[in-house]
Amino acid sequence: EPEVTQTPSHQVTQMGQEVILRCVPISNHLYFYWYRQILGQKVEFLVSFYNNEISEKSEIFDDQFSVERPDGSNFTLKIRSTKLEDSAMYFCASGWTSVSTDTQYFGPGTRLTVL
Amino acid sequence: DAKTTQPPSMDCAEGRAANLPCNHSTISGNEYVYWYRQIHSQGPQYIIHGLKNNETNEMASLIITEDRKSSTLILPHATLRDTAVYYCIVREDNAGNMLTFGGGTRLMVKP
DSSP: OOOOEEEOSEEEEOTTOOEEEEEEOOTTOOEEEEEEEOTTSOEEEEEEEETTEEEEEOTTOOTTEEEEOOSSSOEEEEESSOOGGGOEEEEEEEESOSSTTSOOEEOOOEEEEEO | OOSOBOOSEEEEETTSOEEEEEEOTTOOTTOEEEEEEEOTTSOOEEEEEESSSOEEOSSOEEEEOTTSSEEEEEETTOOGGGOEEEEEEEEOTTSTTOOOOOOOEEEEEEO
8 A cells, every 4th residue: 555655764853953854755745744743732734736836835844944846756845954942743634636525644753852 | 843743652462452532622624643653663563544434454454433533543463563652643735735743642562
């Protein structure tokens, strides 16, 4: 069964450093998403991406964040200058369409630790 | 904010049915009810979704009341591996496609 994959599974970085989290969505999916979950808190939406542009973003997704689909298979989340409060699990998800009948499938996540 | 209300925790005996309730009294006509679960800190796993009819798949059954103000997810024979946080999500049509997660119900399946 196709699945969303994410790399790395765990990333440790120093405050102020740039990190890139990578995701390979399910083949043929057209809509891509990033969510995050701070330890002990709810899963929060960050951004959705379609047709090579952001379709929606939350207030968490500020200028420090960017997303890109550099080729036909990868979808990345970049944090330009990490802060301690960026420490969280980051989940990538993908879906075939944008309608509410369509399901989003999540990857296993990347645990980001900012020291 | 999440449009659903779920009990924070529930216990279930292994092999018995787990019935997880969800209230969504402000749901509107074109909004679907989705259920996901999260085992430990893994990525949320899709379980089932529905609009107004009851639905069943290999994982679970979803029972939606006639007025659509509440629903119940049923795991017919819970196993220890079903221990997880279960999220009931009302998904708005054309609302940026995002999923808005609440606190969910922490289901503990006990031997």
